[in-house]
Amino acid sequence: MEREQIKDLHRAGVSIRTIAAELGRSPSTVSRELKRNTISTRGYLPHTAHRLSVARRARPREPKLLANNALRAYVQAKLTKKWSPQQISNRLVRDFPTTAEMRVSTETIYQAIYVHARGELKRELSKQLRRGRSARKPHKQPDARRPRFVDSMKPISQRPAAAEARDVPGHWESDLIIGAAGGSAIATLVERSSRYVMLGHLGRERSADAVRESLITTVGHLPEALRETLTWDQGAEMAEHRAFSMATDMEVYFADPGAPWQRGSNENTNGLLRQYFPRGVDLAHHSPQELQTVADELNGRPRKTLDWDTPAERLAALLDAT
Numbered sequence: 001m002e003r004e005q006i007k008d009l010h011r012a013g014v015s016i017r018t019i020a021a022e023l024g025r026s027p028s029t030v031s032r033e034l035k036r037n038t039i040s041t042r043g044y045l046p047h048t049a050h051r052l053s054v055a056r057r058a059r060p061r062e063p064k065l066l067a068n069n070a071l072r073a074y075v076q077a078k079l080t081k082k083w084s085p086q087q088i089s090n091r092l093v094r095d096f097p098t099t100a101e102m103r104v105s106t107e108t109i110y111q112a113i114y115v116h117a118r119g120e121l122k123r124e125l126s127k128q129l130r131r132g133r134s135a136r137k138p139h140k141q142p143d144a145r146r147p148r149f150v151d152s153m154k155p156i157s158q159r160p161a162a163a164e165a166r167d168v169p170g171h172w173e174s175d176l177i178i179g180a181a182g183g184s185a186i187a188t189l190v191e192r193s194s195r196y197v198m199l200g201h202l203g204r205e206r207s208a209d210a211v212r213e214s215l216i217t218t219v220g221h222l223p224e225a226l227r228e229t230l231t232w233d234q235g236a237e238m239a240e241h242r243a244f245s246m247a248t249d250m251e252v253y254f255a256d257p258g259a260p261w262q263r264g265s266n267e268n269t270n271g272l273l274r275q276y277f278p279r280g281v282d283l284a285h286h287s288p289q290e291l292q293t294v295a296d297e298l299n300g301r302p303r304k305t306l307d308w309d310t311p312a313e314r315l316a317a318l319l320d321a322t
Contacts, residue, residue, distance in 0.1 A: 160228075170228035172219075175270060195269065
């Protein structure tokens, strides 16, 4: 700490210019530090100097909305009409184009509600906001997020080129379709080359353990040639991806956040499956045998993207070719 060095050198009788050279500072900076922060009969004390400098640094200022009655009244009136802080801030410029005092940023309004307002006023103002929160929800920094999985994820950018080309079978996309109130689910798997569909039974359980076991059971009967890769989104239900890979010898890759087109075949198939499993229904009532019947029906349906082959026909042809 520089102040400790200043104390030691000054007490040793070292000149201000020499102290400044030692610290890489201007002599006037060292001189000012000693004059302003020496208030004890014991001379210059570094910890006292630090407290004094911190106290001088603070410049408490009355919040803008507390200091300007007209501005505060305008903001409060618009909040009671359910205007958002952003709407208020931008409308002030329109309503008072020549009055610089009638300006306030969106953030200052939020600060006035969540930081400076107290008691009944805070409750009353916060209720007018769209979300109605009594406390502000903190913004997360992307680089501060905790990793979702214990085992590191392999991004889709590392997936083999063969999976992208769709020339070789065995590369799958997978996801869940969710039932009413999130209380049930079905695992869906789509082979990228043939659009062949498999469905995994989950019932009311959609934990990472349940998803792992369902996927292992679903792909367990596949020949080795059809167990290459699996691509999933970054949902926490795939936290057991390493255990799945060890059990099936299939590598799991994860699509980028907010990029459903990277699993386009699966997204399209999930849309088709909604003909059988509409949104808002309980999916736990469907047995594994019923799921197999639905998968067979889809796999026997001709597809334009396959030049009117069925997924079952295309998969058989690919297997014969390889």
